[in-house]
Amino acid sequence: MAMTRVAVLGAKGRMGSESVRAINAAEGLEVVAEIDLGDSLEQITAAGAEVALDFTQPHVALDNVTWCIEHGVDVVVGTSGFDDERIAAVRSALGDDPSTGVLVVPNFSIGAILMMRFAATAAPFFESVEVIEMHHPDKVDAPSGTAVRTAELIAEARRAAGSADLPDATTTDPDGARGAKVEGIPVHSVRARGFVASQQVLLGGVGEEFTIRHDSHDRTSFMPGVVAAVRGVGSRPGVTVGLDDILGL
Numbered sequence: 001m002a003m004t005r006v007a008v009l010g011a012k013g014r015m016g017s018e019s020v021r022a023i024n025a026a027e028g029l030e031v032v033a034e035i036d037l038g039d040s041l042e043q044i045t046a047a048g049a050e051v052a053l054d055f056t057q058p059h060v061a062l063d064n065v066t067w068c069i070e071h072g073v074d075v076v077v078g079t080s081g082f083d084d085e086r087i088a089a090v091r092s093a094l095g096d097d098p099s100t101g102v103l104v105v106p107n108f109s110i111g112a113i114l115m116m117r118f119a120a121t122a123a124p125f126f127e128s129v130e131v132i133e134m135h136h137p138d139k140v141d142a143p144s145g146t147a148v149r150t151a152e153l154i155a156e157a158r159r160a161a162g163s164a165d166l167p168d169a170t171t172t173d174p175d176g177a178r179g180a181k182v183e184g185i186p187v188h189s190v191r192a193r194g195f196v197a198s199q200q201v202l203l204g205g206v207g208e209e210f211t212i213r214h215d216s217h218d219r220t221s222f223m224p225g226v227v228a229a230v231r232g233v234g235s236r237p238g239v240t241v242g243l244d245d246i247l248g249l
């Protein structure tokens with residue numbers, strides 16, 4: 001079987017190191033370049049990598065993706081912070097007729113992907129909806145990419161359904177206790193030792209409350225999704241956001 005050659009960026013980090021193990025254990029995939037802070041991206045092409053996987057940091061990932069596009073290397077982006085502005089920058093780097101694939105995945109765990117989907121389905125049926133995400137204290141960004149994506153999907157579903165604004169418009173909040181607002185949806189971030197990655201979506205209606213919760217207890221939860229993304233990106237030119245299509249959802 002022909003092997004797909006993979007470069008991992010951020011290879012010494014928490015996700016990068018787990019991904020190197022998972023990719024090398026997966027049939028048909030091999031890691032040919034392990035790149036971390038201070039290493040040259042030229043190693044990607046020198047090693048003949050066909051796919052790059054980025055788990056670095058939000059402030060450097062866009063430059064890495066742009067480099068991969070310029071060098072014709074398909075890229076899977078696991079690093080958080082790919083908002084609409086960065087996606088637009090990726091589209092512009094790809095141009096009108098892209099042959100390179102860029103797959104941006106806010107969360108690789110199947111449970112988290114289903115949580116986002118179920119939250120979007122439920123959101124128009126409830127008056128109130130809020131997102132609470134809980135992560136380890138070494139995470140550099142807040143809110144999490146998953147929480148931002150969840151809030152965007154919830155807001156999109158509520159707009160499409162013609163839902164009213166959330167019912168707390170008159171609450172005063174001088175210190176931000178009501179959370180960050182992502183497209184009008186309150187998002188609360190907890191950073192506490194013991195968590196890997198957890199999220200709750202709280203939905204409230206008259207006389208009832210519905211909670212959707214997902215917990216990643218270990219980074220192995222992301223690995224089946226990482227392997228599927230690395231396998232799938234080559235057949236998806238242009239920008240794709242989320243793993244839904246690859247997982248057949």
Ligand SMILES: NC(=O)C1=CN([C@@H]2O[C@H](COP(=O)(O)OP(=O)(O)OC[C@H]3O[C@@H](n4cnc5c(N)ncnc54)[C@H](OP(=O)(O)O)[C@@H]3O)[C@@H](O)[C@H]2O)C=CC1
Pocket residue numbers: 009010011012013014015016035036037038055056057058060077078079080081105106107108109145222
């Ligand atoms: N999509 C998903 O499912 C998931 C996404 N993530 C996201 O992945 C990203 C990484 O998370 P995590 O692994 O916990 O973070 P880590 O800090 O453990 O790993 C990041 C690694 O990237 C290195 N690095 C920093 N800058 C560069 C650079 N310019 N080129 C190459 N390597 C660089 C860091 O080096 P140094 O430490 O020396 O700075 C570190 O080794 C985060 O944005 C996180 O939110 C995390 C989990 C799941």
Ligand SMILES: O=C(O)C1=N[C@H](C(=O)O)C[C@H](O)C1
Pocket residue numbers: 080106107135139140143144145146147196197198
């Ligand atoms: O930094 C992390 O750990 C995680 N980051 C991603 C995010 O920002 O959503 C995915 C997952 O939540 C773990």
